[in-house]
Amino acid sequence: MSILVRYALARFASACLTLFCVALLVFAAIHAMPGSFEDVMVPQGTQAMRDVLAERLGLNKPILEQLGRWLSQVIQGNLGDSLVTQESVAAEYLRRLPATAEIAGLATVFALVVGVPFGIFSGLAGSRRLVSQFSRLGGGLAMSVPDFVVGAVLLYLFTRYSLWFTVGNWVPITENLIGNLRSALLPAFTLSLLGIGLIMATARHATIGVLGQDFITAALARGKSPAVIVRHHVLRNAGIPIITILAIYSGYLLGGTIIVENLFSVPGVGRYLITGVLNRDYPVVQAGVLLAAFFFIVLNMLADILYALLDPRIGRRRG
Amino acid sequence: MARARFIRLPFRGDVLSRAAVVAVIALLLAGLLAPVLPIGDPEAIGAGPRLNGPDGAFPLGTDNLGRPVLARIFEGILLTFILSTVAVLIASVVGAIVGMVAAYLHRTADEVISRFADVLFSFPPVLLGLLVTAILDPGIHSTIAAIVLITLPSMIRVVRAATLDVVGRDFVIIAEIAGASFGRRLFLHLLPNVAGVIAVQTAYSISLGMLIESALSFLGLGVQPPSASLGSLLREGAIYLDIAPWLVFGPGAFLAIAILSVNLLGDGLRSVVDPLEARPLH
Amino acid sequence: MAAVAEIDSLVLEFRSRSGRVRALDGAALSVGDGQRVGLVGESGSGKSTLALALGRLLPPNAEHLEGALRVNGKSVFELDHAALRGLRRHELGYVFQDPIGTLDPTMRIGRQIEAVLAGTGKTASIASLLASVGLNDVRRIVRSFPHEMSGGMAQRVSIAIAIAPKPKLLIADEPTASLDASIRSQILDLLVSLCAAHGMALLLLSHDLRAISRYCERVAVMYGGRVIESGLTADVFGRPLHPYTEALLRAAPGQERIGGRIEPIPGLPPVLAGRIEGCSFAPRCTFAVDECRTRRPERTDHGDRSVVCLRATERADAMAGVPPA
Numbered sequence: 001m002s003i004l005v006r007y008a009l010a011r012f013a014s015a016c017l018t019l020f021c022v023a024l025l026v027f028a029a030i031h032a033m034p035g036s037f038e039d040v041m042v043p044q045g046t047q048a049m050r051d052v053l054a055e056r057l058g059l060n061k062p063i064l065e066q067l068g069r070w071l072s073q074v075i076q077g078n079l080g081d082s083l084v085t086q087e088s089v090a091a092e093y094l095r096r097l098p099a100t101a102e103i104a105g106l107a108t109v110f111a112l113v114v115g116v117p118f119g120i121f122s123g124l125a126g127s128r129r130l131v132s133q134f135s136r137l138g139g140g141l142a143m144s145v146p147d148f149v150v151g152a153v154l155l156y157l158f159t160r161y162s163l164w165f166t167v168g169n170w171v172p173i174t175e176n177l178i179g180n181l182r183s184a185l186l187p188a189f190t191l192s193l194l195g196i197g198l199i200m201a202t203a204r205h206a207t208i209g210v211l212g213q214d215f216i217t218a219a220l221a222r223g224k225s226p227a228v229i230v231r232h233h234v235l236r237n238a239g240i241p242i243i244t245i246l247a248i249y250s251g252y253l254l255g256g257t258i259i260v261e262n263l264f265s266v267p268g269v270g271r272y273l274i275t276g277v278l279n280r281d282y283p284v285v286q287a288g289v290l291l292a293a294f295f296f297i298v299l300n301m302l303a304d305i306l307y308a309l310l311d312p313r314i315g316r317r318r319g
Numbered sequence: 320m321a322r323a324r325f326i327r328l329p330f331r332g333d334v335l336s337r338a339a340v341v342a343v344i345a346l347l348l349a350g351l352l353a354p355v356l357p358i359g360d361p362e363a364i365g366a367g368p369r370l371n372g373p374d375g376a377f378p379l380g381t382d383n384l385g386r387p388v389l390a391r392i393f394e395g396i397l398l399t400f401i402l403s404t405v406a407v408l409i410a411s412v413v414g415a416i417v418g419m420v421a422a423y424l425h426r427t428a429d430e431v432i433s434r435f436a437d438v439l440f441s442f443p444p445v446l447l448g449l450l451v452t453a454i455l456d457p458g459i460h461s462t463i464a465a466i467v468l469i470t471l472p473s474m475i476r477v478v479r480a481a482t483l484d485v486v487g488r489d490f491v492i493i494a495e496i497a498g499a500s501f502g503r504r505l506f507l508h509l510l511p512n513v514a515g516v517i518a519v520q521t522a523y524s525i526s527l528g529m530l531i532e533s534a535l536s537f538l539g540l541g542v543q544p545p546s547a548s549l550g551s552l553l554r555e556g557a558i559y560l561d562i563a564p565w566l567v568f569g570p571g572a573f574l575a576i577a578i579l580s581v582n583l584l585g586d587g588l589r590s591v592v593d594p595l596e597a598r599p600l601h
Numbered sequence: 602m603a604a605v606a607e608i609d610s611l612v613l614e615f616r617s618r619s620g621r622v623r624a625l626d627g628a629a630l631s632v633g634d635g636q637r638v639g640l641v642g643e644s645g646s647g648k649s650t651l652a653l654a655l656g657r658l659l660p661p662n663a664e665h666l667e668g669a670l671r672v673n674g675k676s677v678f679e680l681d682h683a684a685l686r687g688l689r690r691h692e693l694g695y696v697f698q699d700p701i702g703t704l705d706p707t708m709r710i711g712r713q714i715e716a717v718l719a720g721t722g723k724t725a726s727i728a729s730l731l732a733s734v735g736l737n738d739v740r741r742i743v744r745s746f747p748h749e750m751s752g753g754m755a756q757r758v759s760i761a762i763a764i765a766p767k768p769k770l771l772i773a774d775e776p777t778a779s780l781d782a783s784i785r786s787q788i789l790d791l792l793v794s795l796c797a798a799h800g801m802a803l804l805l806l807s808h809d810l811r812a813i814s815r816y817c818e819r820v821a822v823m824y825g826g827r828v829i830e831s832g833l834t835a836d837v838f839g840r841p842l843h844p845y846t847e848a849l850l851r852a853a854p855g856q857e858r859i860g861g862r863i864e865p866i867p868g869l870p871p872v873l874a875g876r877i878e879g880c881s882f883a884p885r886c887t888f889a890v891d892e893c894r895t896r897r898p899e900r901t902d903h904g905d906r907s908v909v910c911l912r913a914t915e916r917a918d919a920m921a922g923v924p925p926a
Contacts, residue, residue: 255445
């Protein structure tokens with residue numbers, strides 16, 4: 001076990017280092033922007049106004065000092081104030097998180113529930129031409145049709161023929177569960193399509209790969225039935241790459257929510273972020289990118305550790 | 320019969336990939352030949368009635384300025400293709416060289432390069448695009464930059480892994496002992512062995528690039544008017560979704576077919592480079 | 602004597618994108634109850650295909666064209682899936698070349714053995730099973746993952762798993778090829794003693810002619826998808842009737858006399874695209890006459906021995922007066 005703990009610690013340290021590099025990059029990117037903060041905030045301001053602002057935001061300090069100050073604020077959870085509303089960015093993101101988390105979570109569940117069984121089934125049926133071509137086409141479609149195209153089509157259909165779902169009228173889960181589901185299922189479904197495609201393709205590929213291994217031949221040679229082989233060997237071994245693709249999918253989810261929330265008017269973090277980009281509200285953008293990268297890095301780290309738990313070969317080879 | 324088959328399609332026995340090849344060629348031809356096809360002028364404001372549904376004169380209807388949608392779609396396809404292909408080719412060349420160098424040099428260079436790829440990889444794709452457009456002004460160059468940065472880390476990782484497989488093999492070691500120069504070893508001995516992997520990754524990246532381009536343009540952060548890509552057409556059309564859905568459905572369908580075709584092409588390439596034989600369980 | 606396995610004129614081909622390859626071209630072999638039979642031949646001679654065919658474990662692109670294959674009197678190619686599973690479960694045991702690869706990498710050894718014992722319906726404790734293959738540190742082994750074991754230990758576990766249901770025939774396909782030379786004879790000793798103890802027949806596939814002559818009472822030599830010579834090991838290796846057997850013995854390291862030299866067989870073994878007329882060894886054979894290239898040799902019996910060579914009788918007569926080598 002201690003080897004596994006050591007692996008997890010090493011993975012954690014590496015995640016921290018990556019996160020630090022990401023923070024540096026985000027800071028550098030925002031400061032490399034053409035035009036200064038002052039230009040954005042007080043475009044027609046006098047020199048005196050600009051000086052006051054620079055003094056208040058610490059913009060006249062050396063760059064390294066600014067970086068240090070910003071990093072220590074970030075660690076304390078202070079992500080700055082919005083240039084537009086003058087309110088705390090962190091608080092606003094936190095307020096909007098539940099809606100985003102809900103549709104992203106639902107999308108992940110959909111993607112797993114549909115993608116895993118279909119992927120494994122088509123991998124098992126692999127040699128049959130029709131099934132494999134059909135699953136390739138289905139998986140390819142799910143991956144290729146952009147979420148905003150699917151979303152727009154759904155939006156059109158369901159605004160026209162209401163059909164139980166509500167569009168553009170978000171109901172928080174704390175208010176009314178059924179009402180919440182009516183407004184959450186369509187965006188979640190739209191978001192899940194890419195995941196279904198990714199997970200299906202991965203599960204199919206992994207299943208075919210596992211079936212070609214010697215231990216499957218050995219299990220067949222012992223007279224094991226297909227059901228037993230799938231339960232004992234295929235699911236376990238094919239599950240490992242599915243965890244990795246889930247972590248990668250989470251990254252697409254973070255981007256996808258921006259589009260889907262925009263389309264379906266869900267008051268989540270993605271909508272806040274895109275408004276920030278369009279308004280050139282840099283603290284919002286900076287914090288949004290940093291938070292998204294943070295989530296993504298943490299999820300990938302968890303996936304790697306889970307991976308090592310499931311596949312004893314990883315991480316236990318001498319530390 | 321032999322004479323009649325003057326065109327030889329790749330991917331023998333792979334119906335889907337062959338269909339994808341045909342679709343990609345057809346879409347590219349449509350984009351290139353759009354100016355001479357009898358579908359109208361994409362820039363002609365008021366060529367027809369405004370927001371007119373599909374009919375005989377305008378097969379996919381007209382937009383809010385009376386421009387023929389089909390002509391605008393064909394124009395948009397070309398821009399979408401060109402943008403993502405140019406961006407991905409940049410990413411492929413850079414990623415291939417950097418990936419090979421990382422795998423070949425080991426140690427510090429590998430550590431630095433891999434860390435760099437990790438950092439880029441930790442930005443969720445569309446968010447990286449947002450960050451880029453927040454810094455640069457939205458437009459064609461920022462879209463290309465975003466696609467390059469998003470597709471680069473996977474290219475580096477894939478090439479690096481494939482090179483690591485090859486580096487230990489005899490012929491590379493022999494070339495090393497024989498004193499072949501670094502560049503020679505890289506391009507003459509390593510490159511041909513990872514070329515297949517690069518081709519597959521490039522195809523997948525192009526389909527991802529098209530997805531990113533259209534997503535950014537849809538959000539208003541990519542291609543800006545008067546240029547039109549499929550994504551920006553969708554953005555314009557989404558405003559009139561209730562009254563003129565064809566403005567979304569037409570470009571949407573073409574975009575989906577284009578991305579799907581490139582994706583299937585990648586599948587086809589992959590099954591040539593790395594064939595997977597499935598076995599039944601009995 | 603009752604035969605556990607009987608193969609007659611088995612023809613088997615593999616389909617591939619580039620065409621068909623004939624892996625077995627009329628192979629014939631018989632393994633008697635409790636016999637230990639060695640199967641030798643170069644890579645590509647069809648040994649492994651024959652071994653896998655016994656349990657119908659062939660890859661999906663394999664096609665059975667003609668010939669019979671019986672295990673315990675059951676025609677393997679005519680069984681339905683359930684009966685086939687029964688046959689594999691109760692009557693056949695397989696030991697493969699790569700012991701670590703044949704174990705599931707994600708499961709501890711204890712669970713893998715439990716799963717096997719549950720399937721056989723016979724009660725045997727894991728401890729006694731492991732002890733029977735010479736593994737005494739049971740507590741540690743059941744908690745190990747395959748990659749944490751040495752090749753030799755993993756092969757002992759594979760043998761334990763194969764013999765747990767007490768099959769009638771144990772098929773070992775190069776069981777020591779991936780192991781260190783120092784433990785090869787231990788593993789073979791173990792296999793042979795287990796077969797003797799449980800009355801199992803053994804089909805041992807190997808490149809190692811010395812091991813075959815030491816452990817197997819009978820031997821079959823394969824070439825070009827056929828068994829070209831078979832009989833008692835002492836006879837076949839002592840006085841090879843088929844020129845290929847003779848060449849194989851001369852090419853084998855460790856068999857040379859002092860001052861003699863290893864003589865590699867010139868040329869390459871054939872890859873058959875279909876049935877060939879003539880003898881597949883003729884192009885490499887120093888005894889070949891024109892007829893060998895045009896007439897397909899059929900099996901002839903010489904005492905307890907079968908040979909597939911047009912000139913076998915001639916050679917047998919010539920050898921009758923010569924003492925065994």
